[in-house]
Amino acid sequence: MRDASRAWRADGRTIGLVPTMGALHAGHMSLVDLGRRENDVVVVSIFVNPLQFGPGEDFALYPRDLERDARMLKDAEVDAIYMPSTDVMYPAGAGTRVRVGDVAEPLEGAFRPGHFEGVATVVTKLFAAVEPDRAYFGQKDAQQVAVIRRLTRDLDLGVDIRVGPIVREPHGLALSSRNVYLNTAERQAATALSSALRQAAGAYAAGERDPEALRRVLIGRLELEPLVAVDYAQVVDPATFQKPGYLGVVAARVGKTRLIDNHDLTKPFPG
Ligand code: AMP
Numbered sequence: 001m002r003d004a005s006r007a008w009r010a011d012g013r014t015i016g017l018v019p020t021m022g023a024l025h026a027g028h029m030s031l032v033d034l035g036r037r038e039n040d041v042v043v044v045s046i047f048v049n050p051l052q053f054g055p056g057e058d059f060a061l062y063p064r065d066l067e068r069d070a071r072m073l074k075d076a077e078v079d080a081i082y083m084p085s086t087d088v089m090y091p092a093g094a095g096t097r098v099r100v101g102d103v104a105e106p107l108e109g110a111f112r113p114g115h116f117e118g119v120a121t122v123v124t125k126l127f128a129a130v131e132p133d134r135a136y137f138g139q140k141d142a143q144q145v146a147v148i149r150r151l152t153r154d155l156d157l158g159v160d161i162r163v164g165p166i167v168r169e170p171h172g173l174a175l176s177s178r179n180v181y182l183n184t185a186e187r188q189a190a191t192a193l194s195s196a197l198r199q200a201a202g203a204y205a206a207g208e209r210d211p212e213a214l215r216r217v218l219i220g221r222l223e224l225e226p227l228v229a230v231d232y233a234q235v236v237d238p239a240t241f242q243k244p245g246y247l248g249v250v251a252a253r254v255g256k257t258r259l260i261d262n263h264d265l266t267k268p269f270p271g
Helices: 002-010 026-038 066-075 115-130 139-154 177-181 184-205 211-222
Strands: 015-020 041-046 080-082 134-138 160-164 228-236 247-254 257-264
Touching (some): 002 015, 015 026, 026 160, 080 115, 134 139, 177 184, 184 211, 184 257, 211 228
Parallel strands (some): 134 160
16 A cells, blocks of 8 residues: 555655545445545545444454445545455564553443554554545544544644534434444434434533533433433543533444444534
């Protein structure tokens, strides 16, 4: 991949990278579109990164459909798909890991030990392989965005981190490759996450400024739904994920499927 990138760069062409784990949907494609608009060349990586899955998680089950992904990316006129094998990414003996520190510790970091170390390690390697000018991430994974911004800054990676808005279904459910796991009742129950964020944004708009009160709005809505088991619901500062702020973040299990969502409560909820 690096040789192709260097040839593009030698031609004076700018490169945008969209890292994904495949099973592509309209959320991924919105990042591809953004990348197209801002760069001469767009590269999409597809790699289901074993390092970012915990022992009891869904690595083996994670949806994979490379033929469909390739068709979607061809239709979107992507210039290259980078699809390294696990052996290329992590040859025997490759033990180096990238640990970002504080922003990676609470919330997702606490519920998924090692997850952000896996993400930071693979993103560092993808940046090294593709040498992009810009890289595109979804606000859907808000803490991941904060982790990658910190990583890029701390290690002077020289990549401009660009963030695309969350793409949702009409009733609010954030698109996710994991939504295919949901049965009909679970899919209905899963709308509690976006609905909780909508209600909390409504409370903010009505004048509520106490993060703890906004958090109670989130919890109150999630707990109405018996199929939803809450991992966390918090209202935090979007840069640190520690100080209080107005980013509402929720994670919950719906049946066996773990879902996350978030919304800047100072803004009206879309739709
Ligand atoms: P994944 O394949 O799940 O690792 O996601 C690849 C990229 O797509 C990440 O930067 C995600 O944040 C982003 N993404 C996933 N779902 C959405 C969505 N519904 N809207 C916008 N971006 C998304």
